[in-house]
């Protein structure tokens with residue numbers, strides 16, 4: 081097996097990659113703007129999310145919040161509603177926190193240097209490098225999953241790329257190989273190459289502008305790299321929630337704390353089933369007693385919803401419930417009674433949205449009663 085110390089061809093001195101990028105770059109809305117705010121927004125949305133998914137969200141978000149000031153002044157509920165379905169909601173919360181910080185500390189102008197950008201909530205080394213290089217032409221490197229894969233293959237890097245020592249090595253390479261005069265185009269070209277040509281499976285080496293000098297291709301190892309340790313099996317949790325109606329037919333929903341998973345989004349009251357609960361229904365009754373001092377009687381069960389998060393999986397179980405006793409008219413910033421047709425105005429996570437869809441489907445079949 082070859083070591084990573086063999087010398088690949090430095091791709092900078094000739095213009096193969098930049099020429100390819102100019103010829104092949106996809107026409108994406110954030111590439112048609114010089115507005116640092118719009119570039120920042122795109123970088124945040126593109127973390128963890130596919131380009132085609134991001135485009136409509138990006139355009140809608142910019143129409144509603146065309147600048148940092150409008151985002152900073154917005155209600156978080158509205159920001160989250162626009163983000164609904166994009167996932168990783170801490171990105172939206174941090175984006176707004178950062179917008180407020182920019183208004184207070186930088187007069188409404190995004191800082192131009194990567195080191196300053198990294199002081200804002202939600203902007204790490206990768207995002208800071210991307211924004212500073214693309215919007216302000218600072219010679220700041222980027223290293224995302226796409227760039228790591230390209231570098232690991234160009235250098236035939238026979239190391240686990242999730243190790244921090246390996247990542248340091250790759251960051252150093254990203255800095256060394258950064259194009260001196262066109263850092264923004266260079267960084268975007270590397271990311272685009274990883275996304276479209278040097279793909280995780282079956283890299284398209286014959287179409288690659290960097291094939292000359294790529295050590296992995298020379299050695300026939302492009303399909304084996306990059307190396308990463310296998311991800312551990314994600315644990316599974318059973319979550320139980322109540323679809324609880326009052327005499328007016330309204331349903332009780334609850335806002336999640338802002339600083340947790342899906343923070344600021346709405347859900348249905350409930351919690352996590354524990355091994356010591358006698359049944360899932362008993363778990364639901366315990367959760368509602370502990371969290372909202374409500375006694376409920378579970379009735380019709382809905383089809384459970386399976387959902388995956390980065391580090392765990394859940395099954396969401398739900399029952400239409402009758403209130404046995406408790407503060408039916410409780411109205412606080414954390415809870416709300418809403419008519420079923422009003423649920424669409426609130427932002428929910430993916431599992432709850434699937435649950436609402438199941439509920440409406442069951443109602444049309446006459447096996448549940450949302451209306």
Ligand code: SF4
Pocket residue numbers: 230233234277278279283284285288289290291292294295296297302
């Ligand atoms: Fe990736 Fe193949 Fe290009 Fe090497 S030649 S960088 S393996 S696509």
